[in-house]
Amino acid sequence: MGDAVATADVAEYALWLGDDALILAQQLGGWIARAPELEEDVALANIALDLLGHARSLLRYAGTSDGRTEDDLAYWRDEPQFRSAWLFEQPNGDFAQTIARQLAASVYQFELYSALQQSADETLAAIAAKAVKEVEYHRDHAVQWTLRLAGGTDESRARMTRAVGDVWPYVDELFRDEPLIDRLAGIAVRPSALRPGFDAVIDAVFAEAGLVVPDGFRSSGGGRRGQHFSSMGYLLAEMQVLARQHRGATW
Amino acid sequence: MTSPGVSPHETWPLWEVFVRASRGLSHVHAGSLHAPDAELALRNARDLYTRRGEGTSVWVVPSDAITTSDPDAKGAFFESPAGKNYRHASYYTASEGVPHL
Amino acid sequence: MMTAPDLTVVTGDESVELAAFDALIAAEQRIEPRDWMPDAYRKTLIRQISQHGHSEIIGMQPEGNWITRAPSLKRKAILMAKVQDEAGHGLYLYSAAQTLGITRDEMTEQLIAGRAKYSSIFNYPTPTWADMGAIGWLVDGAAICNQVPLCRASYGPYGRAMVRICKEESFHQRQGFEILLSLMQGTAAQQEMAQDAVNRWYWPSLMMFGPPDDQSPNSAQSTAWKIKRFSNDELRQRFLGMLVPQAEVLGVTLPDPELRWDEDAQRWHMSEIDWTEFHEVLAGRGPMNAERLKNRREAHEQGAWVREAAVEYARKQAEKVAAA
Numbered sequence: 001m002g003d004a005v006a007t008a009d010v011a012e013y014a015l016w017l018g019d020d021a022l023i024l025a026q027q028l029g030g031w032i033a034r035a036p037e038l039e040e041d042v043a044l045a046n047i048a049l050d051l052l053g054h055a056r057s058l059l060r061y062a063g064t065s066d067g068r069t070e071d072d073l074a075y076w077r078d079e080p081q082f083r084s085a086w087l088f089e090q091p092n093g094d095f096a097q098t099i100a101r102q103l104a105a106s107v108y109q110f111e112l113y114s115a116l117q118q119s120a121d122e123t124l125a126a127i128a129a130k131a132v133k134e135v136e137y138h139r140d141h142a143v144q145w146t147l148r149l150a151g152g153t154d155e156s157r158a159r160m161t162r163a164v165g166d167v168w169p170y171v172d173e174l175f176r177d178e179p180l181i182d183r184l185a186g187i188a189v190r191p192s193a194l195r196p197g198f199d200a201v202i203d204a205v206f207a208e209a210g211l212v213v214p215d216g217f218r219s220s221g222g223g224r225r226g227q228h229f230s231s232m233g234y235l236l237a238e239m240q241v242l243a244r245q246h247r248g249a250t251w
Numbered sequence: 252m253t254s255p256g257v258s259p260h261e262t263w264p265l266w267e268v269f270v271r272a273s274r275g276l277s278h279v280h281a282g283s284l285h286a287p288d289a290e291l292a293l294r295n296a297r298d299l300y301t302r303r304g305e306g307t308s309v310w311v312v313p314s315d316a317i318t319t320s321d322p323d324a325k326g327a328f329f330e331s332p333a334g335k336n337y338r339h340a341s342y343y344t345a346s347e348g349v350p351h352l
Numbered sequence: 353m354m355t356a357p358d359l360t361v362v363t364g365d366e367s368v369e370l371a372a373f374d375a376l377i378a379a380e381q382r383i384e385p386r387d388w389m390p391d392a393y394r395k396t397l398i399r400q401i402s403q404h405g406h407s408e409i410i411g412m413q414p415e416g417n418w419i420t421r422a423p424s425l426k427r428k429a430i431l432m433a434k435v436q437d438e439a440g441h442g443l444y445l446y447s448a449a450q451t452l453g454i455t456r457d458e459m460t461e462q463l464i465a466g467r468a469k470y471s472s473i474f475n476y477p478t479p480t481w482a483d484m485g486a487i488g489w490l491v492d493g494a495a496i497c498n499q500v501p502l503c504r505a506s507y508g509p510y511g512r513a514m515v516r517i518c519k520e521e522s523f524h525q526r527q528g529f530e531i532l533l534s535l536m537q538g539t540a541a542q543q544e545m546a547q548d549a550v551n552r553w554y555w556p557s558l559m560m561f562g563p564p565d566d567q568s569p570n571s572a573q574s575t576a577w578k579i580k581r582f583s584n585d586e587l588r589q590r591f592l593g594m595l596v597p598q599a600e601v602l603g604v605t606l607p608d609p610e611l612r613w614d615e616d617a618q619r620w621h622m623s624e625i626d627w628t629e630f631h632e633v634l635a636g637r638g639p640m641n642a643e644r645l646k647n648r649r650e651a652h653e654q655g656a657w658v659r660e661a662a663v664e665y666a667r668k669q670a671e672k673v674a675a676a
Contacts (some may be wrong), residue, residue: 034654036654180508
């Protein structure tokens, strides 16, 4: 597995997944030292570290197709070269918004990695097998907090409801099939095939939490084609600023 | 007497965490944490006390559910085993040198 | 579970209990939470352990500042894990202090109201990435010198918390050293950044050991109680002995032209420490005091609705169980 070289198409697919994980890890890193309680600082940092680990494995694999390192890909691509979906690019907001984003992200990633374990690409299958266990815990964390915020005080319920409304327009994009998927039959997971599993989990959680799936805006997104949410430029500027001040440096 | 540190005035109550380092060993007290309920206490314990692979099983107990012996009552409580050394194998010397005993 | 009949022996005479306490200390035994202890011992420990906890919590900020800008993904992961450890360490220490009869809520209130002290080292800014290296190498290095003897502190929960902390921190100083080493082997700009950070953190890290022995008011009692095992100056000397060869490996200059080994006195000779700056920072006039407390206060206040929601949810769940 260590020496496997990704084809251009597989590399592109690895970037979809790796960029999702990287951008979410970057955002969760912003919570450390700011969480509602110390125990939650530790919990969010754990999730961020897991995601960063997934991102590094996926970017490293993507880089084998043209000789780039994980850091080349994270720090030296410009916004149009990133492939993350808009859900992951949504800002932290308050704790409710972060939890709503975590819920959608982790339920999606759990479905994705569960299926990707059967990929004909051994490297992707191995990455998925490790990631799925960690993402299952992220999903549990998000579900626990969704229940508590939705079922807690009037204020927390109002915030959670609003957060779900703010995040849900970006859920649809996760399940859009792109031409790349047709070229990677047996290797990539077809996004549209993940929707029923996602909906079943969300429906169960929302039923227990007394939340409803908001009907309203559904953003078409565009992350897989290099078009990003309005906050993405700021996020990348911050993430890349130091590395780009020192071209050719090692750290 | 309840566990030290318990206070009814805290937002989130205190929990004691016990970790089993590996199969075959007892759960050992690892430390404490704050959590609003048992489910989150368990998850917080996992994140806090097993993030370097320290455990295979975790218990969490509300600190105020623990009743402790009184350290001042040491004499009455813990000294009675003295003089009962017949509870220890080393008391029995006649069998020394006898195989399989 | 053991039920406790009322076995408390009331002596009415504290001198008996004090003698028993002193005998435990003399015998290198540990004092445990429900043991009788002198009020002053309890107060000293609450002050020291909570200050130590506050230092870990405030200490997350100078480094947390660089998590989103770390220059490689490996460094980002290491830094995140380190700052996460600091949250854990603050939490272990608050728990140890809590066994002495103060709650975390009370300690947090004292901190954000500006009534509690924490290590003044964290009131300095971290303007460059090299500060991550210098904090790891110098600040954590000094902290480890201070902390290792605390693993044997006479108060059991404090000693146990320190054992766990020291175990987890073992990578903190090394990762800082590695950051500096990479910078010193890098471009001219990186080398300059590293030397500049060492220049800024060197003196504050030496001040972490506290005032010279002859001006340290609380030391004698803490030593007698076996909370403190070595004097401030002893620890400072030990730290210098570690730093000098490490600085050579790094290729950085320690910013003290007077620093040399004095063979006759068998100690490191150094320039006079500028304690006026230390006292200024301690008194709240350091560059970052206001910002550090503001951030801590905001995190606490903005988290209030979340903490309350969880409590309310737990209450409702318990009601449901009771009704079922």
